[in-house]
Amino acid sequence: MTKERFGLSPTVPERLWTWFSAYAEDFVSRNPASGDMMALKKDHTRRVSRTALDIGRRLKLDLRELNLVEVTALLHDIGRFEQYERFRTFSDKISVNHALLGVSICRKENILHDVDEETAELILRVISYHNRAAVPADETPSCVFYSRLLRDSDKLDIWDVVLRSYENPSGIKNASLIHDLPDRLEISSVVIDSIRREAIVSTGDMRTLNDFKLFHMSWVFDINFRRTFEILRKRRYLERLRDSLKEKGAAEDAFLCVSRYCRQRLGGPECSVKRERGH
Ligand SMILES: [Fe+2]
Incomplete structure (x- = not known):
């Protein structure tokens, strides 16, 4: 049976941005000293989302597909907040895989409750692959496509973050950013x-x-x-x-x-x- 392409209505990213802001705010209010680190991830998420939409538009995705792209971007680093609160680091190597933590948070909080099951599972798989060395070869073409788009957008912003830290004359302050x-x-x-x-x-x-x-x-x-x-x-x-x-x-x-x-x-x-x- 042929079904429609994957996609989402605009109400989903709208609702999830509101949820995201409240979720991130919660961590800041519990950990005021970590405000800068949390802000780093909030800003990163917004920029990755903007870039992913830019690439998606260039690929002539339709509006429902762009909404799906936006949701994968806005959720991709959701695990970073809990990771930092629990371990005080963004290094997965010495703490936890933040992508898989993000997937478990999405499931626990049931944040994709208004998304059909097949699309929700696609989103969670895309999030889980964003920090892997490679997207699994046996994945579906849709999953590979959305994963590639997210991974490209994420890399563009990470380049920006590391370069700004190298170019800042006061030097690299964040040792975890450069893996010590x-x-x-x-x-x-x-x-x-x-x-x-x-x-x-x-x-x-x-x-x-x-x-x-x-x-x-x-x-x-x-x-x-x-x-x-x-x-x-x-x-x-x-x-x-x-x-x-x-x-x-x-x-x-x-x-x-x-x-x-x-x-x-x-x-x-x-x-x-x-x-x-x-x-
Ligand atoms: Fe990430």
Whole structure:
């Protein structure tokens, strides 16, 4: 049986933004000292949502599909609030997987009560995959499509957040943002090799802050949509990452690899995974 494409009425994101504000406010009122960290995540959520809608419009999604995109973006980091309250960190490695925590919060709070079951399950799967190394290969095309859109939008904002912290002359204050890596000159050879192979740097290979910056450069290899590449170019994220690197020779080498890759993708076809009817 063929059913309509997945989508949501505009009342769902409207209701969920109200819920989101109250939910986030609750954490701030319980943890006034963590207000800045909570605000970081609130602002991130709003920007990711705006960017996801921008990419979605470029892909000519209809209004119901855009509402679905908005809901995945607004809920994707909902687990961050409880994670920070319980563990005082945003590092999943030393606390909890914030994406899975977010899914369990959505279920516990029954916040998707006015969404049909199939669409609600799709939203929860998209949230659960947003921080994985890759979207599972056996997922449905709809789930892969919405996951890719969210992951692109999330990366665009994370680039922004880390770059602002590097470019702030008063330096990096938030150690958990840079995974507590030492700000030393060297670059690990396995990291630069990954970039030459056009592969994402493995987080387990990072030894220094320079490696971490190259890890973020290598994210281009996991970008899906042309609009994302356009935004990346316009905001000069790769140039700014290169300029922030202390080891200039390797920085230029890596930059040439990633910028050549981006040029190829910008000149190539649009991501081939389409939303589907039903699943
Ligand atoms: Fe996240």
